[in-house]
Amino acid sequence: MRAKVFALCCHAIENARLLLTSNDVMNVGIGNAHDHVGRYFMDHTHIFASRFIPGPEFPAAYDRMYADLFHLNANVGFTDDFIRKEKLLQYYCRFNPVYMDPRTREAMGYVRDGFMAPGDFAYLRDVATMLGEVGGVTRFSLSRTNLRHIQPDYYELEHRLEQAPNPDSRVVISDRRDALGSLIADLDWRILDEDVRSFKIGQERIASEFAALGYGRVELEEITRDLVESRIAGHYHQIGTTRMSDVPEDGVVDRNQRVHGVGNLYIGGSSVFPTAGYSGPTMMIVGFTIRLAEHIEKQLAA
Numbered sequence: 001m002r003a004k005v006f007a008l009c010c011h012a013i014e015n016a017r018l019l020l021t022s023n024d025v026m027n028v029g030i031g032n033a034h035d036h037v038g039r040y041f042m043d044h045t046h047i048f049a050s051r052f053i054p055g056p057e058f059p060a061a062y063d064r065m066y067a068d069l070f071h072l073n074a075n076v077g078f079t080d081d082f083i084r085k086e087k088l089l090q091y092y093c094r095f096n097p098v099y100m101d102p103r104t105r106e107a108m109g110y111v112r113d114g115f116m117a118p119g120d121f122a123y124l125r126d127v128a129t130m131l132g133e134v135g136g137v138t139r140f141s142l143s144r145t146n147l148r149h150i151q152p153d154y155y156e157l158e159h160r161l162e163q164a165p166n167p168d169s170r171v172v173i174s175d176r177r178d179a180l181g182s183l184i185a186d187l188d189w190r191i192l193d194e195d196v197r198s199f200k201i202g203q204e205r206i207a208s209e210f211a212a213l214g215y216g217r218v219e220l221e222e223i224t225r226d227l228v229e230s231r232i233a234g235h236y237h238q239i240g241t242t243r244m245s246d247v248p249e250d251g252v253v254d255r256n257q258r259v260h261g262v263g264n265l266y267i268g269g270s271s272v273f274p275t276a277g278y279s280g281p282t283m284m285i286v287g288f289t290i291r292l293a294e295h296i297e298k299q300l301a302a
């Protein structure tokens with residue numbers, strides 16, 4: 001393939017894999033002279049921990065029935081001042097309503113979504129599970145209508161966090177090949193103590209503020225590294241494997257998303273983000289990509 005300019009926009013894991021496996025000319029991979037390609041992999045992380053038992057005042061602040069009816073979710077975050085003072089990563093807490101045992105909720109989902117035929121053993125077992133907690137199922141169903149004002153028994157706290165950049169969290173190349181003979185990427189996704197600390201302080205502050213406001217009480221689970229590692233999940237928001245930097249020693253692309261040391265190769269997508277933030281990456285990806293297209297257009301016209 002021959003072109004004046006190339007733009008690599010295959011998303012964070014594949015962008016890194018293509019650079020690392022393109023090693024005919026630069027044997028450590030394109031743009032990898034300083035060993036940054038594939039490193040600093042981040043996602044938007046979340047864990048479930050602790051439960052909030054709402055008091056009678058809570059629906060005035062957050063009425064779950066109203067939120068359900070309009071498919072809304074409320075999140076509680078912190079002010080910029082608090083985040084800076086406590087040296088926190090960006091954090092917010094989501095309140096997930098619980099009307100019944102999680103196993104009953106799961107069974108209800110399978111039955112509702114028609115995952116199996118009505119005569120199947122699994123179907124009958126799930127219906128039996130629902131009948132075993134018919135009160136919770138009824139209250140959950142009513143909470144989705146505007147017939148009755150039904151609040152959940154409690155809320156599960158879902159803690160959502162911006163992940164801190166970590167060079168050891170990375171995309172690496174395995175020795176396995178796909179059907180076309182290309183080497184497959186592996187992901188070594190890691191968290192730092194800083195991530196655990198932000199989850200912990202975030203939860204503590206939510207619990208103390210809600211208690212002070214008289215909204216209810218929190219049954220706290222202690223947030224430890226083990227707890228975080230056993231529960232952490234991402235949001236398919238893959239970020240950071242070809243990070244942007246002013247100088248080649250610190251990253252992979254320059255401020256115009258051109259690969260350091262390569263005249264005509266640009267990278268688009270969240271792989272160029274040096275930090276992850278906590279909101280969905282796609283609007284920023286689109287913004288950066290429009291800017292990149294304009295830059296390339298100017299370069300070609302010059």
Ligand SMILES: Cc1cc2nc3c(=O)[nH]c(=O)nc-3n(C[C@H](O)[C@H](O)[C@H](O)COP(=O)(O)OP(=O)(O)OC[C@H]3O[C@@H](n4cnc5c(N)ncnc54)[C@H](O)[C@@H]3O)c2cc1C
Binds near residue numbers: 237269270282283
């Ligand atoms: C279930 C789910 C929910 C999400 N929800 C949200 C959300 O609510 N908000 C939000 O902001 N983001 C969300 N995201 C993330 C969002 O989808 C991504 O941030 C966004 O799609 C990334 O855009 P991109 O163009 O960089 O990569 P992609 O959309 O992944 O596009 C990459 C393209 O490159 C192609 N490609 C890959 N490898 C090669 C190759 N070797 N050769 C040629 N072509 C190749 C792929 O086929 C694809 O078309 C979600 C993702 C998932 C999976």
